[in-house]
Amino acid sequence: MSDARSPSEFRYFDQVDAPLPRRIRSACRALFGVDAALPEETIRTFASMYYDADPLAEAFVDECYLGLGRDEGRRLLEQALEGGLDTIEDPPASLRALFADIERDPDWVDWAKVDHGGRVFRRWGTSVFRFAGAITLAAYKESSVAKPLALTGAYAGASTKRRFLETAAFWIAVSEPGGLRHGGAGRASALRVRVMHVFVRQRLKDHPEWDLDAWGVPISQADALLTLMGGSVAPGLGLMAMGYRPSREDIEATMHFWRYVGHLMGVRPRFYPATITEALQLAFVTFVKGAGTAGADGRQLCQSFLDAFRPEEDASLRDRLEDGLHRGMIRFFLPAPLYEEFELPPVGPWTLAPLVAFPFVFGAETLRRRVPRLDEVADRVARAERRRWLAHHLGDRPAEYRAVDRFTR
16 A cells, blocks of 8 residues: 555644644653654654555455355354364365464564553553543544444444443453463454454445545554554553553553554554654644544534443442443543533533542552562452453343444434
8 A cells, every 4th residue: 555645634734833733842842852743754654554454354254254145254253263274174265364364473472561461451440441432532523433433323322332341341351361362262352353344344435425535444554553552552641640550661561462452453554653652642643633524423422422321210329330430531531622522511520530549549559569469469350340340231241243234324
């Protein structure tokens, strides 16, 4: 894919000389001795990644799901995941290619870092679920992110909570000890989500509302890269406001962990930040390049997500507490101008929930860092908390990771 192509709504070069970006760059140079932005060549590469997709998985879907039928394609995928390719007589060439790809570790992977990053992500417990959900709302200003969700009905209306819980189930699966190893549940979940994304991408590209010139391909490598940053650098820095104490090595390990998760999901960006500094420079570029054209779709998605855990009249105290924490995290971490632009209502004292948690989380984190034996205890506690939280809200229904059959319009 040529680095020359850029979506028309990638407006970085039109907006970077505006007063606010210029002030930010000047301040960063004066205080830290670095530019807030990535090098121009890297920015152009990032822009062109909006046209990068996942040809390997798309070939598998074309041959096995569309050529043989969806049920047969899914059966082949599940059999290969559960029993291995050897259990399939004469497996299709695209299925062999897909599994050969994920079974071969990339040259850059460091399994010690992957395991370290997964442990750090687990340590953030359910706080990282609420945080990730909250900061994702900022991306709903952009049509490339909001349109796929709005047109498929994901994260809209009554389906919002279910979809979010399935995402949380995925986060748990990939970050459990051994989840990404051969035969691990997280590895299988990553491939299922990868195939689901192919279906969404292929159907949306032909939708009359999809603007390829303005947004690139649906679920592009560029937007996927930003999602990986939203699970690593963003919580690594943001959750410090709640008392968590990750080190630089911890945060960079989560970057490596999510890079490998992305690799399994077919996210192979031509640029991936090597350091926290590069990740923050990417965040600056993302802030500046936005077109903010999602409009009513973005507002609806945000409003639906805010209401996702709204309790019934006879709800338990636990469910009312969950709703309050959910709303409080959104209000606290979503920038005030965006909160107002999305027309989200006040949440009252729940806004302070992250700050109320600070002394307890900070105290537990300090003890864990000073007493090595407590680190293992903290890991077990966080894992148990995540499982209980998911079981309470999701019940006995497993996460399905299925693409929707119809568009909302």
